[in-house]
């Protein structure tokens with residue numbers, strides 16, 4: 734049967750990127766998605782904003798919802814201080830299989846823990862699975878209709894603390910209107926929009942950065 738897009742993206746990484754060099758994995762994926770096949774990675778333009786927020790927060794504990802092929806997983810993990818772990822949740826086993834290989838190829842596997850399953854099922858298990866008390870940083874990039882229910886779940890499970898930073902991809906395209914309305918109007922969040930473009934296109938998109946106020 735025909736290969737899948739994630740498999741073709743992985744093949745490009747294995748062929749063109751330097752093993753153990755996260756930046757070359759990132760650049761190879763961006764080149765492939767711009768010149769061969771579009772794929773739903775956060776991409777280079779929004780990736781620079783993601784990098785700046787990760788560097789600013791310098792999190793001890795970080796959670797990513799929606800691994801896909803592991804592009805933003807590698808982008809985040811390459812900036813984490815030694816001894817910190819990025820937990821990333823992926824629902825689709827085919828995506829997860831490709832992501833594991835891309836993460837391995839980048840050499841960052843010791844900083845990343847990829848868990849397969851639905852965010853709604855796994856979030857309540859974070860304390861028992863990883864001994865996590867709270868997350869300093871959460872990157873939301875999974876099903877757009879899960880952003881709102883999942884931050885409410887993070888609140889209920891007391892996985893956010895005063896000052897926890899949430900960064901959400903795709904708040905314009907495909908769009909997460911109910912999530913935006915909530916974080917922009919809730920007294921428990923201070924929100925800021927970073928205008929950008931849908932990865933590898935001229936279509937408007939952006940990232941919403943929200944601080945949990947406790």
Ligand SMILES: Cc1cc(-c2n[nH]c(CCNC(=O)c3cc(-c4ccc(F)cc4)cc(O)c3O)n2)ccn1
Nearest residue numbers: 773799800801822823824850851852874875876907
């Ligand atoms: C743990 C868990 C994980 C998941 C999960 N894991 N991986 C995903 C992928 C989600 N991402 C997207 O759907 C997405 C779509 C577009 C897009 C597509 C088509 C267009 F025309 C325009 C834009 C652009 C993006 O940047 C996106 O991120 N969900 C789901 C549930 N539970």
Ligand SMILES: [Mg+2]
Nearest residue numbers: 775874902903
């Ligand atoms: Mg996205």
